[in-house]
Amino acid sequence: MIVVDGLTKVYGEHRAVDDVTFSVEPGRVTGFLGPNGAGKSTTLRMLCALTRPTSGSALLLGRRYEDIPNPGRTVGVLLDASAQHPGRTGRESLTLSALAMGLDRRRVEEMLELVGLTPAEARRRVGAYSLGMRQRLGIANALLGSPRILLLDEPANGLDPAGIRWMRTLLSDFTSAGGAALLSSHLLREVEVIADDLVVIGRGRIVATGSKEELLATAGTVVRSDDDRALEQALRAQGLEPVPSARGGMVVEAQPVEVGRVAAAHRIPLSELRPSESGGLEERFLELTAADAREGVS
Amino acid sequence: MTTASPQRPATVRGQEAPVRAIPVRRLVLVELRKAVDTRSGLWLLAAIGVASLGALVIFGVFGPAEERTVYGFAGMALLPQTFLLPVLGILLVTSEWSARAGLVTFTLEPRRGLVVLAKTVAAVVLGLAGLALLLVVAGAATALAGTGDQAWDLGARDLGHLVLLQLLAVLQGVAFGLLLMNSTAAIVLYFALPVAMNLLVQFVAAVRDHAAWFDLATSQAPLYTQAPLTGEQWAQLGATALLWVGLPLLVGYLRLRRREITTA
Numbered sequence: 001m002i003v004v005d006g007l008t009k010v011y012g013e014h015r016a017v018d019d020v021t022f023s024v025e026p027g028r029v030t031g032f033l034g035p036n037g038a039g040k041s042t043t044l045r046m047l048c049a050l051t052r053p054t055s056g057s058a059l060l061l062g063r064r065y066e067d068i069p070n071p072g073r074t075v076g077v078l079l080d081a082s083a084q085h086p087g088r089t090g091r092e093s094l095t096l097s098a099l100a101m102g103l104d105r106r107r108v109e110e111m112l113e114l115v116g117l118t119p120a121e122a123r124r125r126v127g128a129y130s131l132g133m134r135q136r137l138g139i140a141n142a143l144l145g146s147p148r149i150l151l152l153d154e155p156a157n158g159l160d161p162a163g164i165r166w167m168r169t170l171l172s173d174f175t176s177a178g179g180a181a182l183l184s185s186h187l188l189r190e191v192e193v194i195a196d197d198l199v200v201i202g203r204g205r206i207v208a209t210g211s212k213e214e215l216l217a218t219a220g221t222v223v224r225s226d227d228d229r230a231l232e233q234a235l236r237a238q239g240l241e242p243v244p245s246a247r248g249g250m251v252v253e254a255q256p257v258e259v260g261r262v263a264a265a266h267r268i269p270l271s272e273l274r275p276s277e278s279g280g281l282e283e284r285f286l287e288l289t290a291a292d293a294r295e296g297v298s
Numbered sequence: 299m300t301t302a303s304p305q306r307p308a309t310v311r312g313q314e315a316p317v318r319a320i321p322v323r324r325l326v327l328v329e330l331r332k333a334v335d336t337r338s339g340l341w342l343l344a345a346i347g348v349a350s351l352g353a354l355v356i357f358g359v360f361g362p363a364e365e366r367t368v369y370g371f372a373g374m375a376l377l378p379q380t381f382l383l384p385v386l387g388i389l390l391v392t393s394e395w396s397a398r399a400g401l402v403t404f405t406l407e408p409r410r411g412l413v414v415l416a417k418t419v420a421a422v423v424l425g426l427a428g429l430a431l432l433l434v435v436a437g438a439a440t441a442l443a444g445t446g447d448q449a450w451d452l453g454a455r456d457l458g459h460l461v462l463l464q465l466l467a468v469l470q471g472v473a474f475g476l477l478l479m480n481s482t483a484a485i486v487l488y489f490a491l492p493v494a495m496n497l498l499v500q501f502v503a504a505v506r507d508h509a510a511w512f513d514l515a516t517s518q519a520p521l522y523t524q525a526p527l528t529g530e531q532w533a534q535l536g537a538t539a540l541l542w543v544g545l546p547l548l549v550g551y552l553r554l555r556r557r558e559i560t561t562a
C-alpha cells in the first residue's frame with residue numbers, strides 16, 4: 001500500500017535520507033525503527049508532501065500524496081502530537097479537521113471516545129494537555145477520516161505501558177480491517193510490542209528490513225578475537241558480513257561453528273564465541289545503528 | 299484520562315470509495331472558523347469592535363457638528379479597523395507556524411496555493427463583514443447624533459472608497475504574514491513600516507515629491523475624502539498596492555510552495 005523507492009533528501013552536504021527503499025503491506029503494522037536523527041521524520045514528511053524529496057518517489061495506494069483528493073480520507077497522519085494550536089480545545093481541533101474533510105460532526109465524538117478523552121478533557125485547551133493526551137488527540141485526528149493508511153511519527157512517545165498496549169490493540173484492529181500502518185520509533189521495545197514488520201534506518205540509510213520474526217531469528221554469533229581486523233577480512237572473504245559490535249568484537253549472521261572454522265583456518269585465536277542473546281533484536285538494533293554511526297566517522 | 303478498552307471503530311473504509319477533492323468553499327469555512335475559535339482570535343475581534351465603537355462615541359461627542367454624518371461616522375470607525383484587521387490577516391497565516399497548526403492544515407490539503415487562497419478569501423470576508431457592521435453602527439450613530447441635511451449622504455463612490463481601504467488593509471496583513479511566516483516579525487514590520495516611510499517622506503525632499511508612488515499611506519489618503527480620484531491618483535494607488543500587497547503576497551506564496559513544512 002506504501003511503496004517507497006530510492007527516496008533521498010539532501011540538505012547541503014548532509015544526506016538526511018539516502019536512497020531509502022521499502023514497502024508497507026496491507027494488514028500489517030510496519031515499525032520504522034532508528035535512532036534519533038536517522039531520517040525517520042524526514043522520510044515521513046516526504047511521504048505526505050510536506051518536504052520535497054531531492055530524488056526518488058513515495059506512492060500511497062499508487063498515488064503521490066499531493067495527488068490524492070481529500071487525502072485525510074485515505075491517509076491518516078500524525079507527525080507531531082504537539083503540532084496543534086494550543087489555544088483550541090481538543091474537540092475544536094478535531095472539528096476543524098472534520099469540517100475540512102467533509103465529515104459528520106458525530107465522527108468527532110466517536111473518535112474522542114475511541115481514544116479515551118473524556119468530555120471534560122475534550123473541552124480543555126490543547127495547551128493544557130499532557131503529552132500522552134496530545135498523542136491520543138493526534139491519533140483521533142489521524143483516524144477521523146477512516147483512512148486506509150496510517151502514518152504515525154513516534155506515536156508511543158509519552159504513553160505509559162498501558163497506553164502502548166492500548167495502541168497495539170487499536171492498530172491491530174486497524175490492520176485486521178485491511179489497513180496498513182507505518183509508525184516510527186527510536187525505541188525498539190515499543191516497536192517490538194506493536195509492529196509486525198520492521199524497517200530499520202540509521203544515518204539516512206536502510207540497514208535492515210523484514211518481518212519481526214525474521215529479524216529476531218537471524219540473531220547470529222558474537223565473536224571477539226586477538227585480531228578483529230584480520231578476522232573481519234577473513235569472514236568477508238567467506239561472503240559473510242560481520243558488523244562491529246557496540247560492545248567490542250563483532251556480530252556475524254552465521255552459526256558459531258562456521259565462524260570458528262573461519263578463525264581456525266586463518267589461525268586467529270578467539271577470545272569469545274557465542275550465539276547472540278535471545279531477544280536479539282535489541283542487540284542487533286544497537287549493533288546495526290552503532291556500526292552505521294562508526295562508518296560515518298571513519 | 300481513562301485507558302478505555304478499545305472498541306472496534308469503523309476506522310477503515312472497506313472499498314475505496316470515490317473521494318472528491320476538498321472544495322475551496324469548505325477550506326474558506328475552515329479558515330473563518332480558525333479566525334474565531336481561539337481566545338486570541340476572539341480578543342482581537344472584540345478589541346476591533348470596542349475600538350470602532352469608542353471612535354464613534356468620541357467623534358459623536360467631540361467631533362465638529364457639520365461632520366457628524368453617516369460618512370463621517372463610518373470613516374471614523376474605519377480607522378481602528380484598518381489599523382487592527384491586518385493583524386487578524388497576519389495571524390490567520392502565521393498561526394500555521396507560530397502555533398504549529400500548519401502540519402495538520404497542509405496534510406489535510408497539500409495543495410498549498412488553495413490554502414493561501416482560502417485564507418485570503420476568509421480575510422476579505424472578515425473585512426467586509428467588519429465594514430458592514432460598521433456601517434450599521436454608523437447609521438445608528440447618525441440617527442442619534444447626526445446633524446445637517448447631508449447627514450445621510452453616502453454615495454456609491456464613498457462606499458467604494460471604504461471597501462477599498464478595508465480590503466487593502468486586510469490583504470496587506472495576509473501578504474505580510476505569508477511573506478514572513480512569523481507573527482511577531484510580520485506584526486512589527488506592519489506597524490514599523492508606515493512610521494519609517496513617514497520619516498522618509500518628512501525629511502527627504504526627493505522622496506516627498508514622489509511619495510504617492512511608493513508610500514501606501516500617501517496614495518491612500520485621497521480615499522479618505524469624498525472627492526473622486528484623478529487618473530494619476532488611481533495609478534498611484536495601484537502601484538503602491540502592487541508594491542506593498544501584491545509583491546509580498548507573490549513572494550510569500552512562492553516561498554511557501556518551496557518551503558518544507560516542519561514542526562519546529
